[in-house]
Amino acid sequence: xxxxxxxxxxEARTLTIREWTGLSDxxxxxxxxTYVANHRGVQILRHRGKSPRxxxxxxxxxxxxxxxxxxxSLYVMFGLLKIxxxxxxxxxxxxxxxxxxxxxxxxxxxxxxxxxxxxxxFEHAWFLLIALARRREIGISxxxxxxxxxxxxxxxxxxxxxxxxxxxxxxxxxxxESLQ
Numbered sequence: 001x002x003x004x005x006x007x008x009x010x011e012a013r014t015l016t017i018r019e020w021t022g023l024s025d026x027x028x029x030x031x032x033x034t035y036v037a038n039h040r041g042v043q044i045l046r047h048r049g050k051s052p053r054x055x056x057x058x059x060x061x062x063x064x065x066x067x068x069x070x071x072x073s074l075y076v077m078f079g080l081l082k083i084x085x086x087x088x089x090x091x092x093x094x095x096x097x098x099x100x101x102x103x104x105x106x107x108x109x110x111x112x113x114x115x116x117x118x119x120x121x122f123e124h125a126w127f128l129l130i131a132l133a134r135r136r137e138i139g140i141s142x143x144x145x146x147x148x149x150x151x152x153x154x155x156x157x158x159x160x161x162x163x164x165x166x167x168x169x170x171x172x173x174x175x176x177e178s179l180q
Contacts, residue, residue: 003097004028006104008036010122011045020100052127055137059153067120068128069151070113072140074106075129083140103129 007017008031017028036044058068075081080102093099107125120128131138139152145165 001031003100003104004031005035007100007122008032009044010104010107012122012126013048013051016051016123016126020097051123052121055131055153057124058128058138058151059156063118064120065151067110067114069140069149071106071110071120071125071128072132072151073149074110075132076140078102078106078109080106080129081132 001023004017004021004023004027007020008028014025014028017023018025021028023031032044057064059065072081076083080099103126107122110125111119113119128138132140135154137154139154141150141152142148143150143165
């Protein structure tokens with residue numbers, strides 16, 4: 001119940017809460033109405049519809065890509081993902097209560113770094129973890145320029161430079177040309 005309330009606080013969809021906790025949809029709605037809807041000063045939204053499932057979302061701009069790389073780094077730090085010579089492993093069983101607690105801790109740490117309007121949603125964070133664990137479309141690697149963590153589109157032929165270093169190189173390049 002506590003984990004369900006925590007997920008409701010992160011504005012997770014009912015399906016996501018059900019997958020993590022095993023609670024019924026009706027029980028989740030009752031928890032929201034009883035403990036959240038009328039008892040907090042901050043309004044917590046209940047999102048409807050399908051959860052995010054588009055990996056391209058993380059590559060739309062450099063800020064999103066950077067934030068997704070931050071989350072991926074936190075997943076490694078919190079033990080949700082493990083990087084080995086063979087690739088990425090998931091030592092925690094996705095869907096387990098322990099993994100859910102670690103996911104919440106990682107997301108809360110990430111949320112402390114960004115304003116609410118700028119940060120990725122909890123649902124996107126959950127999808128990122130799933131996508132990284134699947135290793136089909138998204139991966140992580142080190143940036144060839146700054147050494148930071150870089151989110152990689154495994155279906156793209158882009159280079160080994162993170163989007164922030166790439167943007168800095170373009171700005172430097174165009175800035176120098178515009179002065180001449």
